[in-house]
Amino acid sequence: MAIRKVRKIGDPVLRETSSNIGKIDKPVLDLISDMLDTLEDEGGVGLAAPQIGVTKRVILVRYEDKIETYINPEIEVIENKKIEGDEGCLSIYSIQGFQVKRYPRIKIRTMNIKGNTEEFVAEDLLARVIQHEVDHLNGIMFIDHLDAASRRELLEKINEFKSN
Numbered sequence: 717m718a719i720r721k722v723r724k725i726g727d728p729v730l731r732e733t734s735s736n737i738g739k740i741d742k743p744v745l746d747l748i749s750d751m752l753d754t755l756e757d758e759g760g761v762g763l764a765a766p767q768i769g770v771t772k773r774v775i776l777v778r779y780e781d782k783i784e785t786y787i788n789p790e791i792e793v794i795e796n797k798k799i800e801g802d803e804g805c806l807s808i809y810s811i812q813g814f815q816v817k818r819y820p821r822i823k824i825r826t827m828n829i830k831g832n833t834e835e836f837v838a839e840d841l842l843a844r845v846i847q848h849e850v851d852h853l854n855g856i857m858f859i860d861h862l863d864a865a866s867r868r869e870l871l872e873k874i875n876e877f878k879s880n
Contacts, residue, residue, distance in 0.1 A: 717749040719757045720768035722806045725857060725874060727769075730807055734764075734771040734853040736788045740831045744774070748785055748829060751776050755783065760806045762845045764852030767807050775849035779842050787827040789850055794837065795821040801844055803858045809877045814870055816861045818844045 723730055737744055747770055755763040755776050765774040773788045799820050804812035822843045825835045838846050848858060859870055 717746055717753060719753045720750050722754065722758060722763075722767050723769055725808050725859070727807075729766055729769050729771060730852070730857060731855040732766065732771045733855050734766055734773045736773050737827070740787070740827075740829060744772070744787075745829065747772065747774060748776070751785075752783060758806050760810070762849040763806065764849045766852050766855075773853050775846070775853065777842070777845050777849060779845065785829050786824065786846070786849075787829070789824055789826040789846065789853075791847065791850055792823040792825070793819050793821075794823055795819060801841075803844070803848060805848070805858055807852075807857065808859065808870070809874060811870065811873050811877065814858065814862060814866055816844075816848075816858050818847045822847065 747765060751763050751765065751768060754768055761778045763776045765772045775786050775789060777784050798817035800815040800817050802812060803814060803816045804810050820843055821837060821839050823835060823837050824846060825833065828834055859867055862870060
C-alpha cells in the first residue's frame with residue numbers, strides 16, 4: 717500500500733507502550749501492508765508498528781527469506797542465560813556494532829493475520845529479532861540495554877550521523 721517514514725530515536729512515539737489489537741480488520745491489514753512495504757524498502761530484518769508511528773502491537777520479522785507477521789506477541793523465556801550479539805535498528809539510523817544481551821531461546825504466543833493463536837519456540841537470531849521488535853512495542857530501544865560507555869559511543873555516532 718504505502719511506504720511509511722521510519723521514526724528515529726528521539727521521536728516520542730518510540731517510547732510509548734503499544735496497545736493490543738482486538739480483531740483483524742481492514743485498518744489492521746492496511747497497517748500490516750504498509751509495514752511490509754516499509755520493511756522491504758528499508759531492507760531491515762524487523763519492524764514494529766511504533767517505528768512507523770502506530771502504537772499497536774504488531775511486528776514483522778524477516779527470517780529465512782520469509783517475512784512473518786506477529787500480532788499481540790508475548791514472550792516466555794525458556795533459557796534464562798543471556799548471550800551477547802550485534803544489533804542495529806532502523807530507528808537508530810541502522811547503526812550497528814553494539815552488543816546487546818538477549819535470551820537465546822524463547823517461546824512466542826502470537827496471533828496471525830487470520831486471527832488464529834500460534835505458539836512456537838524461537839532460537840538464536842530469530843529469538844533476538846523478536847525480542848528486539850517486542851521491545852519496541854513496550855517503548856524500549858536497544859540503546860536502553862547498553863552499558864554507559866557503549867550508550868555514550870552510540871549517541872556520539874548518532875550525532876555524527878545526524879550532522880552529516
